[in-house]
Amino acid sequence: MNPVFRQLSAALSSGSLRGTIRLGSNDLRQLLAFTARPVTWEPHRRYCCFEMKPKVYVTRNDYARIGLDLLREECDISLWDEGYPVPRDEFLKNVAGKDAIYCSLNDRIDKELLDQAGPNLKVISTISVGYDHIDVKECKQRGIRVGYTPDVLTDATAELTVALLLATARRMFEANKQVHTGGWKSWSPMWMCGTSVKNSVVGIFGFGRIGQEVAKRLAPFKPSRIQFTSRTDKFLTAEDLNVTQVPFDELIETSDFLIIACSYNVETANLFNDAVFSRMKPSAILINTSRGGVVEQHDLIHALRAGKIQAAGLDVTTPEPLPLDSPLLTLPNVVVLPHIGSADIETRIEMSRITACNILAGLKGIRMLSEV
Numbered sequence: 001m002n003p004v005f006r007q008l009s010a011a012l013s014s015g016s017l018r019g020t021i022r023l024g025s026n027d028l029r030q031l032l033a034f035t036a037r038p039v040t041w042e043p044h045r046r047y048c049c050f051e052m053k054p055k056v057y058v059t060r061n062d063y064a065r066i067g068l069d070l071l072r073e074e075c076d077i078s079l080w081d082e083g084y085p086v087p088r089d090e091f092l093k094n095v096a097g098k099d100a101i102y103c104s105l106n107d108r109i110d111k112e113l114l115d116q117a118g119p120n121l122k123v124i125s126t127i128s129v130g131y132d133h134i135d136v137k138e139c140k141q142r143g144i145r146v147g148y149t150p151d152v153l154t155d156a157t158a159e160l161t162v163a164l165l166l167a168t169a170r171r172m173f174e175a176n177k178q179v180h181t182g183g184w185k186s187w188s189p190m191w192m193c194g195t196s197v198k199n200s201v202v203g204i205f206g207f208g209r210i211g212q213e214v215a216k217r218l219a220p221f222k223p224s225r226i227q228f229t230s231r232t233d234k235f236l237t238a239e240d241l242n243v244t245q246v247p248f249d250e251l252i253e254t255s256d257f258l259i260i261a262c263s264y265n266v267e268t269a270n271l272f273n274d275a276v277f278s279r280m281k282p283s284a285i286l287i288n289t290s291r292g293g294v295v296e297q298h299d300l301i302h303a304l305r306a307g308k309i310q311a312a313g314l315d316v317t318t319p320e321p322l323p324l325d326s327p328l329l330t331l332p333n334v335v336v337l338p339h340i341g342s343a344d345i346e347t348r349i350e351m352s353r354i355t356a357c358n359i360l361a362g363l364k365g366i367r368m369l370s371e372v
Contacts, residue, residue, distance in 0.1 A: 053075050055100075056076070056099065056101070058077055058079035059102065061081045061082060061083060066356070070353065070357065085107060095117045099120050099123070100125070100359045100362065101125070102356065109124055123359050123363055125146070125148070125362070129153055145371060150370055152354060154210050155213060156347040158210055159217070160315060160340065164287055165287050168311050171193075171311075172335075173335050195256070195283070197221040200257060202256070202257045203246075204227070204261055205228070205248075207261070214261060227246045227250075229247065252279050253279050256283065257284070258287070259288075264294055270293065272294060272299075282308065286300070287314075289341050297328070304331055312335070314328070314335070321338060
């Protein structure tokens with residue numbers, strides 16, 4: 001920079017022009033030429049904090065737009081441009097060299113995929129509260145951070161759980177079918193009678209955020225007791241909600257409605273099997289909005305056919321989607337939903353935002369909104 005210009009710049013920066021700045025003829029010509037240039041103003045722009053934009057792989061194109069827009073501001077995105085899960089071979093082929101992965105519970109993240117991704121991979125964020133599809137142990141060993149979306153879907157899932165319980169107990173889907181197929185002939189005093197929640201014993205297996213919200217929503221239906229089993233002591237929570245913590249054996253043997261609201265892990269996998277169904281009340285109704293793998297599905301089908309339990313309402317199955325020839329779909333005492341526990345618009349939008357924010361935070365080395 002010209003020494004005179006440097007002197008002028010320093011004076012302007014200090015807020016003071018006191019003193020004398022000596023200009024030669026050449027200096028004067030340069031200053032006049034500089035000040036004669038037109039001044040242009042650019043609109044406000046947001047600049048990326050990364051020197052080079054990180055590369056993020058997104059496993060489908062129908063996540064709520066807010067999350068993808070947030071990522072596009074600071075990252076280079078490549079995605080499986082379809083509204084269904086990316087096929088395994090495509091996932092493996094396109095994940096190499098990526099810094100982050102935006103995925104869902106449909107996408108298996110295991111050692112093979114992590115090897116294919118390579119050493120650049122720093123963050124995996126799933127748009128789900130469950131993360132059993134991710135090999136978290138392997139990720140931790142490689143220093144890969146894992147984000148998820150708890151809390152935000154609690155209310156939506158609790159609402160769906162209550163709706164599924166009522167639909168199953170009052171035989172709503174079965175009755176609706178009779179309307180469409182001509183089975184509705186006239187009013188009949190005992191036709192399509194279901195089971196009332198009032199004066200019943202409601203059992204909840206797993207008493208985390210969702211289990212507690214389910215209990216709050218069922219209390220106004222006036223069951224005689226709400227009880228639960230949890231891996232951890234919830235005595236204070238139980239007192240606040242006027243519910244009772246009981247051993248697992250008591251839960252399965254005394255509940256008229258048994259709601260599964262636990263996480264899926266090695267301890268809960270196939271926990272609800274023939275041995276459990278054989279000890280439940282023949283009039284009991286099973287509701288599962290957690291994970292399909294918590295229930296041994298073949299044993300459940302047998303229990304429903306044999307009358308070991310009265311009915312089942314399922315938002316989760318094994319596998320998903322459920323094959324059209326599954327025996328579950330032939331049973332009149334079963335309500336099956338396509339895993340829509342968190343499927344309200346506001347919840348899914350917020351889940352997308354959190355998933356993207358987890359990725360951005362992980363890439364910047366700061367605290368995620370929700371990290372495993």
